[in-house]
Amino acid sequence: MVLLTFNIINVNADCKNEVRISNDEKVKITIDNTKAILRILDIHDIKVSFFVEISLTEKLHDLIKAISSKGHEIAFYNKNSNSKEIENAKKSVQELLEKQIKGIRQKDVKLNHEDLKFLEFNYVSNIDNANILFPFKRLKRNTEIIEEEGISIVPESISPYSQLPYNDFVFQMLPMNYYESMVFETLKKDDFVLIYLNSWQFTDFSKYKFNIPLYRRLNSGKKMEDKLDALLTWINEKEMATSRMKDYIF
Secondary structure: OEEEEEEEOOOOOOEOOOOOOOHHHHHHHHHHHHHHHHHHHHHHOOOOEEEEEHHHHHHOHHHHHHHHHOOOEEEEEEOOOOHHHHHHHHHHHHHHHOOOOOEEEEOOOOOOHHHHHHOOOOEEEEOOOOOOOHHHOOOOOOOOOEEEOOEEEOOOOEOOOOOOEOOHHHHHHOOHHHHHHHHHHHHHHOOOEEEEEEHHHHOOOOOOOEOOOHHHHOOOOHHHHHHHHHHHHHHHHOOOOEOOHHHHHO
């Protein structure tokens, strides 16, 4: 099973040469990037899970409704929010969609499983920092979904052969034929492969002068759209099963 997921987050970088991009402009970039992702998903008729950064939820009501109306899952991405902020956002979005928010993703700031259960989440998908030094981190990890405190814990996927994770950085940098081979070989061994990308990777950095490293600008913007389109074309050609996170877990 291929579990394709997207983190909806703003570009986390300053601008070059005293260029200024307001917070509202950053939100508009995020909306435009997400709409580009949705167009590609529509073409290939694939449903996925979107993890919306909690502090953005109130500004993205129309986008959240559009994502949900297309049959995709809405979940949360916790960047640095506390329990009360998460509780308020969850209540607001659930009232907006008239659906329960089941999943949450965490990276730097992590609530414990007891707190997540209290907030009525059903699963958590924690991720690591993805940067140019990640291959020098641990090379082994659990790839099975386990349950603790009534919460299903979904680990990051890792290729059993290359030992590369399926994070945003790897997708952006690897040639597509190598990446496809990695997915194919992983599914021979594991029940699922969890892929995650970030909405900010679809930003046109030639237009928006954010100060980000060169290796993060490579294959961004339209090139990321083309890579995503190529991956989904390959998935459909190989008749691989795909699923939203909440459907696969429950």
